Amino acid sequence: MSPSPPLISIVIPVYNEEPILHAAVVDLRELLSPLGWNYEIILAENGSRDRTVEIAEQLAHKYPEIRVISAGEPNYGKALRQGILAARGIIVICDEIDLCDVEFHRRAVELLGSEQADLVIGSKLIGGARDERPAIRHAASVLYTGLLRTLLGFRGTDTHGLKAFRRDRMLELVGECVADKDVFASELVIRAYRANLAVVEIPVRVMEKRRPSINLVKRVPNVLENLGKLVWAIRIRG
Numbered sequence: 001m002s003p004s005p006p007l008i009s010i011v012i013p014v015y016n017e018e019p020i021l022h023a024a025v026v027d028l029r030e031l032l033s034p035l036g037w038n039y040e041i042i043l044a045e046n047g048s049r050d051r052t053v054e055i056a057e058q059l060a061h062k063y064p065e066i067r068v069i070s071a072g073e074p075n076y077g078k079a080l081r082q083g084i085l086a087a088r089g090i091i092v093i094c095d096e097i098d099l100c101d102v103e104f105h106r107r108a109v110e111l112l113g114s115e116q117a118d119l120v121i122g123s124k125l126i127g128g129a130r131d132e133r134p135a136i137r138h139a140a141s142v143l144y145t146g147l148l149r150t151l152l153g154f155r156g157t158d159t160h161g162l163k164a165f166r167r168d169r170m171l172e173l174v175g176e177c178v179a180d181k182d183v184f185a186s187e188l189v190i191r192a193y194r195a196n197l198a199v200v201e202i203p204v205r206v207m208e209k210r211r212p213s214i215n216l217v218k219r220v221p222n223v224l225e226n227l228g229k230l231v232w233a234i235r236i237r238g
Helices: 021-035 052-062 076-086 102-113 135-152 167-176 181-194 216-236
Strands: 008-014 039-045 066-070 091-094 119-123 163-166 199-203
Touching (some): 008 076, 021 052, 021 102, 039 052, 039 076, 052 066, 066 076, 076 091, 076 167, 076 181, 091 102, 091 167, 102 119, 163 167, 163 181, 167 181, 181 216
Parallel strands (some): 039 066, 119 199
Antiparallel strands (some): 091 163, 119 163
16 A cells, blocks of 8 residues: 655755755754654755766655655756656745744644645745845845836735745646746746735745855856746736
8 A cells, every 4th residue: 555645745856956956854853853744855956067966865765755856957946846747745835945933834734734825925024024135135135026026017025936826726836837947936936926826925044055056146047037027927928
């Protein structure tokens, strides 16, 4: 008899995370243990050039609740999308390997389980949040959110980073998304607002545990290209 599906799927895109991957996953398992959840961790690798895949597969071999998938190219959005589609849990938590904020996990699962929300966003820009990243990264997040509000009528404060949702409420929206890379997560959140799902933002603390794996400036052309796709899909095509 095959094991029953987990209640919770934690999807973590990973790219060139050799220095922190093993410790981050082991720490996450230890922090989740007291909660008594039936869960899986999906490491959604995307085009790493270091030992990320090897380490991820070693973790999956050692811990049965860990699964590894690969997008085959450096594409955060594609990896996140594939992870969500591969998830078997009723609740999906989208995490970051340098965050793994179990307090957010606990609060989000409580909100989703009590039907108070369809989607929970961990916002680093809402009142009560603590954004301890370098000032330039905080400023970039504020600017990006401003663009989303101006171009797409976004009503929240944050789209990137921690989020959790009931998979059955969001799966159709995942299939409608046209953007990838860094903008996929934003499109998914914006579509949830436009579909009048119950979206709840809660403040989180974020801090850099390592330098970003992709240079901020190098991300700009792809972000602008995918924002153009998104404006066309939502504002023009409808």
